[in-house]
Amino acid sequence: MNIIVIGCGRVGSALATILSADGHNVSIVDEDESAFDKLPQSFCGKKITGIAFDSGTLIEAGIETANAVAIVTPSDNTNIMVAETVRSVFGVKNVVARIFAPRKKRTYDRLSLRSVCPTTVGAYQIYAEILGAQVESRLPLNNGDFELIEIPATSMDEKETKSFEKESGSKIVGARTGTRVVFPWLGEKLDDVKSWIILAPTSHLRSIVDSIVGGA
CATH class of the missing domain: 3.40.50.720 (NAD(P)-binding Rossmann-like Domain)
Known part of the structure; x- marks a missing residue:
């Protein structure tokens, strides 16, 4: 280009x-x-x-x-x-x-x-880092308004994942199972999930981490 x-x-x-x-x-x-x-x-x-x-x-x-x-x-x-x-x-x-x-x-x-806005993105990135090892990886989106985060998994069935999404205002977009990433919205089975990949509002990040990791 x-x-x-x-x-x-x-x-x-x-x-x-x-x-x-x-x-x-x-x-x-x-x-x-x-x-x-x-x-x-x-x-x-x-x-x-x-x-x-x-x-x-x-x-x-x-x-x-x-x-x-x-x-x-x-x-x-x-x-x-x-x-x-x-x-x-x-x-x-x-x-x-x-x-x-x-x-x-x-x-x-x-x-x-x-x-x-590098200032806003940087500030939210530091905020996410403060959460420490509870978040394995993160990617700020839309000037930091949202984060694509990967969090160590706790056990959730299909009903529980839908309830979690509704209550947190976030979306589970994928799950890591060993070396593969599967996509629940494509109907793939969630067997032996190692971590969840979640699109989340940055303002809700703390409560989302607490609800998944804290409940593990």
Whole structure:
């Protein structure tokens, strides 16, 4: 894919490095040339110095053939302005913007901008870590509003799993049985379950862990 990263701070430089290492054609833009010092020597993408919302800068970065644009500057106003320009002027549909200040999320949502808030995601990730070994793995979703978690299993039959889902507001999406993951919603049997894979609201995470692990 041809991907443009706007902003070469800590997030932007890390993202550009990952994308480049994965074989994508990457251009990264920043108005401060010294920002590119954050990139490793192995980075083989294109570095563009210029104002992010300037059409000339975007064209130099390859916006006319871009498959995706990630806008990750430390300014919400800049991120929103660039996202709107990229979508409306150049017609790029795959646009993701960084939310710098969490209170700005509603603005992004109102403009129907796909966005990620590292602050919120990080905070919820730390919160989940505080739960300790009771949660074997976790993946924050929707800016941390939900978590895909894996919890050591306690015995639950079909009736009990449905009751658990209703009471907790969560969804059991899978179960690990030895080396396999089975999916109850496909009618697969839940024999010798080692752990449950659950899609859960982060706000309910503590009570969900307590109800499963605490009742084991």
